[in-house]
Amino acid sequence: MSRLARTAVAVTMTAFAFTAVPSAAHADPLPPIFVGAKQAWTYVSLTRPRQSFWNSTEDARVGRFDRAFFRLDTSGVTGARILDAALYVQRNAGECTPVELWLTGEITESTTWLRQPSWIEKLGVSSCSGTTTVTWKVAAAVTKAAAAGTRHLTFGLRAADPRDVQEFEMHKYLSPGLSISFNNPPAKPAGMRIEPGDNCYFWPAPCVPTGYQPTATPTLAADMSDGDTAGTGPQQIWGRFQWRPVGGELLGEATSEPSSQHHVPARLTVPEGGLADGGRYEWRVRSEDGFDTSGWSEWAAFGVDTTPPGHEPSVTSDTYPEEEWSGGVGVRGDIVLAPNGADEVAGYFYTLYSSDPTYAYVPAAADGTAVIPFTPSAAGPHRLEVKSVDRAGSPGPERTYLFYVR
Incomplete structure (x- = not known):
């Protein structure tokens, strides 16, 4: 051959x-x-x-x-x-x-x-x-x-x-x-949160850490991470979200939009009709890239409270009664706030206009009441504007309280 x-x-x-x-x-x-x-x-x-x-x-x-x-x-x-x-x-x-x-x-x-x-x-x-x-x-x-x-x-x-x-x-x-x-499987999600923030009212009131949301369509979010590169850039990654009543059967599951970044927040808005006012729920999430998945996160609980306080708060003060000249400069007097029939009051957001205006939030006690300690630094008219804030951070009607310092 x-x-x-x-x-x-x-x-x-x-x-x-x-x-x-x-x-x-x-x-x-x-x-x-x-x-x-x-x-x-x-x-x-x-x-x-x-x-x-x-x-x-x-x-x-x-x-x-x-x-x-x-x-x-x-x-x-x-x-x-x-x-x-x-x-x-x-x-x-x-x-x-x-x-x-x-x-x-x-x-x-x-x-x-x-x-x-x-x-x-x-x-x-x-x-x-x-x-x-x-x-x-x-x-x-x-x-x-x-x-x-x-x-x-x-x-x-x-x-x-x-x-x-x-x-x-x-x-x-x-x-x-x-x-x-x-x-390689993506990393387990981190930074689980509900956006724009848990129970946040507007500035300067802080977030109230009660775990309740003022909407039945909250946006669930977590940070995804995958170090793999596919083609000319990072591999696609997305989040798979699940939610259910606390300890109950699964109510829903959906995926976020994919993103070609190594580190990216994944967001999913729960669709309408799935959550009820007053309900307690929990959610979890995992990362996916189309070939492998991360492990599931732990279940995170939250509540839904879409009904804001229905009544303006009551305001009383023994030292500085409404529309009266009383007290005096340097004389402390407590101003007492109460729910006035409103349900689930978590605190009060108030603005006290005086020579040194105060913008603040005060949490409520178990009975729904709160106390604003007040020591005037100047005589004359003072105005208090106050709203009840529920466990989801939603404000109720505003109450205006006028009084005069001798």
């Missing part, structure tokens, strides 16, 4: 097809791709059994008398879930015989035909007839390496039938390519 011309091949670093099940809500996400570069290579020859060809400038040959080995980088997928992986070369001339791909032991400068690494596992055999690209699927081998934390793999190429005199050859500068489709 005559010896055929050697066949030159080159690496093609393009992506390849893989199998994955994306989120039904956000179809066709892009997976991260890692291209494992060649770290070292050598070949061995039966015709020169004691000679090393470590990182040689010669052509790398695979055939009856020659075998080639390549160490390829896998450090970028350590600990990741492998979706697919392929090692491939591209030939550009001639025919060739079937070639076996093996996972082998380490190669060194001392590797020769007589000192070959162990041939650990045959990963496949490929015939290069009919196509310019020769491909071997190596997902199983890369999966094991990623799980074990191995930062590179060494592959060997040899003729499937060493009795065949045809030869499969590669030029040194056109080495094989290892393309790996992988994924």
Whole structure:
């Protein structure tokens, strides 16, 4: 049988097809791709059994008398879930015989035909007839390496039938390519909150930490994080939200809009009709990227109170009664606020106009009352404007209280 011309091949670093099940809500996400570069290579020859060809400038040959080995980088997928992986070369001339791909032991400068690494596992055999690209699927081998934390793999190429005199050859500068489709799960959501803020009235009243919301369509929010990159930018990520009565059956589930950022807030507004005034609920969230999910957050409870106080508060003071001249400069007098029939009063927002105007919020006691201690610094008319604030931060009608300091 005559010896055929050697066949030159080159690496093609393009992506390849893989199998994955994306989120039904956000179809066709892009997976991260890692291209494992060649770290070292050598070949061995039966015709020169004691000679090393470590990182040689010669052509790398695979055939009856020659075998080639390549160490390829896998450090970028350590600990990741492998979706697919392929090692491939591209030939550009001639025919060739079937070639076996093996996972082998380490190669060194001392590797020769007589000192070959162990041939650990045959990963496949490929015939290069009919196509310019020769491909071997190596997902199983890369999966094991990623799980074990191995930062590179060494592959060997040899003729499937060493009795065949045809030869499969590669030029040194056109080495094989290892393309790996992988994924790391996104981080568990952080910074769970209800926006624009829990129970916030307007300035300068502080947020009232009661866990109640003034709307039946609150916006749930949390911070998502995913370090993977897909294509030319960060991988898409979104949040999946669930809500239910406290300790009850699931009421609803929805996903936020996807975002291509490594760190991004995810927001979901609960649709109308799902939550009732006076109800107590809880919600949780997880991060998703179309291939993997984070763990669920803990359940976070909140209440809904959409009915603001229906009555203006009552205001009384023994020292400074309404519309009377009384007390005096430097004379302290308590001003007592009460719900006046309003339900679920958590506190009072008030403005006291005097020589030194005061804008403040005072929390209510268990019975709904609160006390404003007042010591005037100037004589004359004073005006108090006050509103009841419920547990959701919603204000009721305003009460104006006028009095005069002697």
